[in-house]
Amino acid sequence: MRALVLCDDRWHPAVTARRGLDPLAKHGFEFDWIENAGEWSAERMAEYTLVIMDKANESSSSDHRLWVTEATQQAFLDFVQAGNGMLVVHSGSAGYSQMPVLRGLMGGTFISHPPQCLVTIEPIPPHPLASGVSPFTVFDEHYHMALDDQEAEMFLTTTSEHGTQPGGWTRTEGEGRVCVVSPGHNVEVWLEPSFQTVLLNALRWCSGLGAGVEVMGAKGQRE
Secondary structure: OEEEEEEOEOOEOHHHHHHHHHHHHHHOOEEEEEOOHHHOOHHHHOOOOEEEEEOOOOOOOOOOOOOOOHHHHHHHHHHHHOOOEEEEEHHHHOOOOOOHHHHHHHOEEEEEOOOOEEEEEEEOOOOHHHOOOOOEEEEEOOOEEEEOOOOOEEEEEEEEOOEEEEEEEEEEEOOEEEEEEOOOOOHHHHHOHHHHHHHHHHHHHHOOOOEOOEOEOOOOOEO
16 A cells, blocks of 8 residues: 655654655555645645555645645645545644634544653544554654544554643545544654554554454444
């Protein structure tokens, strides 16, 4: 399975996602990369069935111009509704609160975060994306999230001294699937074994390949 990865902004260098996704290649995933949003187009994205968003709304780490337009938002919506998958990791949810179409597609958005601190990530079984995931604690940005879609299925929570937040959820859009995972500022988080399992489960689920023992739809229905 080949996925297109959009990454790199001033706070989140591309090397984090590259190092974090590299170990998953042994599970049959291949990754193509866009670090400068100027290289993205709807036509290029259409060559894939899975896109991974780990880019805040900036063109790149050296070009801080916003890259998402109304046409960009519609292209992502069309892509997923057509039956494709979208995995949003950490910064991929940041900077889009005023982008109603993309925010709606994600089912929510990043709001703010306190200074980095110890964050405990806990799975919520029986969602398949929680399969094989044990609770773990890491030093990370504790993203405070707005979960707009009340029908989305939450499978992770994140807890720190600043409270508990939605840490991961799934939803469907048309014929496609969307997964949002909020941890992941530091590469050590990505390489944490349980987080690697989260990512692998999410990639498989967004691709329609299943995750864990069984496959569920975003609303918890067995398929």
